[in-house]
Amino acid sequence: MIRKSSGSGRRILTYPNMHPCGSVSPLTLLNSLIHLGGDICSCKSKFFSVNNRNARETFRQIINLLLFLREVRDTASDLPDSVVLSLSELHLTLQKIRYLLEDCTRDGARAWMLVNSDRVANQFRIVIRGLATGLDVFPLSTVDVSNEAKDLVELITRQARKAAFEADPEDKKAVKDLMRILNHLVEGNAPDPIEIRRILDHLGIHKWSSCNKEVELLDSEIGTEFCNEEKERELELLSSLMGFMSYCRCVIFNRVDFESHHFNARFNNGGEGFKGINVDDLKCPISLEMMSDPVTLSSGHTYDRCSILKWFRSGNAACPKTGEKLINTALVPNLVLKGIIQQYCAENGIPAVVSSGKNRDISRTAMAGSLAEEGAVKILAGFLISKLVNGSGEEMNKAAFEARILTKTSIFNRSCLVESGTVPLLLKLLLSEDSNTQENSIAALLNLSKHSKGKCVIVENQGLDLIVHALRKGLKIETRQHAAATLFYLASVEENRALLGENPEAIPGLVELIKNGNHHCKRNALVAISGLLVHPGNHCRILAAGVVPLLLNLLRDSEREDLVTNSLAILATLAEQIDGTVAVLRRGGLRLLVDILNTSTSKTADEYCISMLLALCVNGGLDVVARLVKIPSLMRSLYSQLSEGTSRASKKASAIIKILHQFYENNSPSAPVTPVLQQERSVHVW
Numbered sequence: 001m002i003r004k005s006s007g008s009g010r011r012i013l014t015y016p017n018m019h020p021c022g023s024v025s026p027l028t029l030l031n032s033l034i035h036l037g038g039d040i041c042s043c044k045s046k047f048f049s050v051n052n053r054n055a056r057e058t059f060r061q062i063i064n065l066l067l068f069l070r071e072v073r074d075t076a077s078d079l080p081d082s083v084v085l086s087l088s089e090l091h092l093t094l095q096k097i098r099y100l101l102e103d104c105t106r107d108g109a110r111a112w113m114l115v116n117s118d119r120v121a122n123q124f125r126i127v128i129r130g131l132a133t134g135l136d137v138f139p140l141s142t143v144d145v146s147n148e149a150k151d152l153v154e155l156i157t158r159q160a161r162k163a164a165f166e167a168d169p170e171d172k173k174a175v176k177d178l179m180r181i182l183n184h185l186v187e188g189n190a191p192d193p194i195e196i197r198r199i200l201d202h203l204g205i206h207k208w209s210s211c212n213k214e215v216e217l218l219d220s221e222i223g224t225e226f227c228n229e230e231k232e233r234e235l236e237l238l239s240s241l242m243g244f245m246s247y248c249r250c251v252i253f254n255r256v257d258f259e260s261h262h263f264n265a266r267f268n269n270g271g272e273g274f275k276g277i278n279v280d281d282l283k284c285p286i287s288l289e290m291m292s293d294p295v296t297l298s299s300g301h302t303y304d305r306c307s308i309l310k311w312f313r314s315g316n317a318a319c320p321k322t323g324e325k326l327i328n329t330a331l332v333p334n335l336v337l338k339g340i341i342q343q344y345c346a347e348n349g350i351p352a353v354v355s356s357g358k359n360r361d362i363s364r365t366a367m368a369g370s371l372a373e374e375g376a377v378k379i380l381a382g383f384l385i386s387k388l389v390n391g392s393g394e395e396m397n398k399a400a401f402e403a404r405i406l407t408k409t410s411i412f413n414r415s416c417l418v419e420s421g422t423v424p425l426l427l428k429l430l431l432s433e434d435s436n437t438q439e440n441s442i443a444a445l446l447n448l449s450k451h452s453k454g455k456c457v458i459v460e461n462q463g464l465d466l467i468v469h470a471l472r473k474g475l476k477i478e479t480r481q482h483a484a485a486t487l488f489y490l491a492s493v494e495e496n497r498a499l500l501g502e503n504p505e506a507i508p509g510l511v512e513l514i515k516n517g518n519h520h521c522k523r524n525a526l527v528a529i530s531g532l533l534v535h536p537g538n539h540c541r542i543l544a545a546g547v548v549p550l551l552l553n554l555l556r557d558s559e560r561e562d563l564v565t566n567s568l569a570i571l572a573t574l575a576e577q578i579d580g581t582v583a584v585l586r587r588g589g590l591r592l593l594v595d596i597l598n599t600s601t602s603k604t605a606d607e608y609c610i611s612m613l614l615a616l617c618v619n620g621g622l623d624v625v626a627r628l629v630k631i632p633s634l635m636r637s638l639y640s641q642l643s644e645g646t647s648r649a650s651k652k653a654s655a656i657i658k659i660l661h662q663f664y665e666n667n668s669p670s671a672p673v674t675p676v677l678q679q680e681r682s683v684h685v686w
Helices: 026-045 052-075 081-104 110-115 117-136 147-162 169-186 193-203 208-223 229-252 305-313 335-347 362-366 371-390 393-406 411-420 422-431 435-448 452-460 463-473 477-490 494-502 506-516 519-533 538-544 547-557 561-574 578-586 589-599 603-620 622-629 632-644 647-666
Strands: 294-296 302-304
Touching (some): 052 147, 110 117, 110 169, 117 147, 117 169, 294 305, 362 411, 371 411, 393 435, 411 435, 422 435, 422 463, 435 477, 452 463, 463 477, 494 538, 506 547, 519 538, 519 561, 547 561, 547 578, 561 578, 561 589, 561 603, 578 589, 589 603, 589 632, 603 622, 603 647, 632 647
Antiparallel strands (some): 294 302
C-alpha cells in the first residue's frame, strides 16, 4: 500500500504522492494509514535544524490521530465503505507530512531549508489543515468508537485550524544573518568567521563532510532545474548558497574528515555492488533500452520518461506492464534508480545514457550563478593561493584537494583558479613526496587542463614534463591515472601533441599504463594515445612502443565496451598506414576483427572494425582478401551493416563487399585470375 521513502530519491521540497487503489478495502487502508503514521513518528528523535516548533506540533497532532485510528481498528469489526474517502484523504496528507519532515531532517539540505523556512512553515500549515479536512468527512456515526475518541477528533480538527504555523524566530534571525553575509560576498569582502560559525551552529553543521553534503545537494538542485524565467530567482539563491557553503568548507573547516581517496571511491567500488543485480531491471519495459530518465507511475512501475510519454500521447491511459487503468498520469522521477543506472554504466564501461530534459549543461557554469557565488569563489582562490605558498604540508594537501573539488564541474571556478595563479603551484606539488598531495594536485590540474587558458599556462610552466613524470613515477595508481587523462586534454592542442611525442617517456608511459593499470588507467591511456595519433609524427613512435600486440591482447581478454572501442579506434588509425597493417596482420589481428564484428552489439565498435578491415584489404592486398573470402560469416555481418550500421560503416562495408565479390569473380574457375586492387601490396597473413 505504501512505499518506504528513502528521501534521497526525491528532489527537495517536492511532495509526490501515491493515491490508494480505488478498490482497496477499508481495513487495509486503515492499517496502511496507521503504519504510515508510525513512520512519521519515528522521525521525532531526529535533529530539526529549522521549523523545529512546527515539527513538534505536527508530531503532537499525528500522535492524537493515531490514538483515534487505532481505536477504530480495534473496536470496529467491519468498517463501512463510506470511510474510504476520509481515510484516502488522510493517507495523501500523511504522505506529504512524511516528505516534509524528511526534508527538515535531510542531510545536506539544511541551508536550503533555512532560506525557505517561511515556505516550509506554510507547508506545515497546509498539511495540518489537510488533516482537519480528512477528518471532517469521516462518518463517525457509522463506527462504534468511544465518546473520548469522538472528542479527540473534534480536538484535532479545531487545533489544526487554529494553530499558527510560522517560521521559528531563531530561523528568521539566522536567515537575516546569512543574507548579510551573502551581501559581503557580493561586495568581495571576506565575511566574519564568528558570524559564519553562528549560522553553521544553528544548522548543526560541525564537520567538513557535513558542509560538503550541503554543497553537493545545492549543486544537484541547480543541475536539475529547468532554465526558465520562473526559476531564475531560485537558481540565483541556490548559487549564492553554494558559494557560501563552498567558502565555509574551504575556510572554516581545517580538517577533511574522510580520506581523500574517498572522493573517488564513493562511486568506484569496482562493481562489487552490482554482482546480484538484474540488468533487465535497469531497462525500460517499453523500449527495452537502458533508461536515461526513469519515472514511476501511480501503478508503481517505472519507465523511461520519453517512452512513457509517447505511450500516453498515443492515447493510452493504462500501465503498459499491467494493463491497469491509471488514476492519473503523474510521473515521479526515480532518482535512486537513475543513480544506480549511471553507476552501473560507469563501472561496466557502457556509454552513459543521455537524458533529454534535465541533464546538467556544464556550459551554464561558464559564469557564476550569482554575484555572491562569484565573490565567494574569487575570495577562495586567493585563500587557496596563500595556503599553497605558505601553508604546512597538510594545509597544502587540503588546498590542492579543495582546488580539485572546486574545479570538477564548474568552468567559472576553473577560470578563477587559472587566473589567480594556482597552476604553477599545483605543478610544483607533483614532485611532493606525499602521495595524497601528489594525487590531489594532478586531479586538480586535470580539471584545469579542460580550460583553454589552463592548457596554455600548464605548458608555459614546463608542465608537460612534470605531468609525464607523474605518469611514470606517480606514488599512487590514481596519480598515474589522472596524469594520463590530463595528457589527453593537453593533446587536444597540435603543438602539445608534437611536444609530447618528442618526450621519450610519454608514449612508453601510456603503454605501460595500458599493460599494468586498472581499467580506469587503461581507458585514460587509450584515449591519450588516440589524441597523440592525430599528429602524423607520432604514428611510428606509437608502433615502436609495442602498442599493437598489447591492444590485440586487450581485445581478446577484455569484456569492457569502452576498452574494446578505444582499442579498435587506435588500431583502425594505425592500420591506415602500411606499417600499421603489417603489425596488425603479423599478430593475428585479421580473424580477431571478424570475430568481434560478428559478435559486437556496439555500432561504434562495428564501425572501427569495418574501417580496419577495409584498410587491411587495401594495404594488405590479395593475401588478405583471399583469407576474408573463406570466412562465410563475414558476409552476413557486412550486409547487416548496410542497413543497421552507421553511415560511414555502411559505405565502408559496401566497399569491402565489392572487393570480396570482385576477388571471387576474378578467381572463379571460369574467369582468369587478375589483380583485384591497383598497386597491389602483399603481406603474408599469419
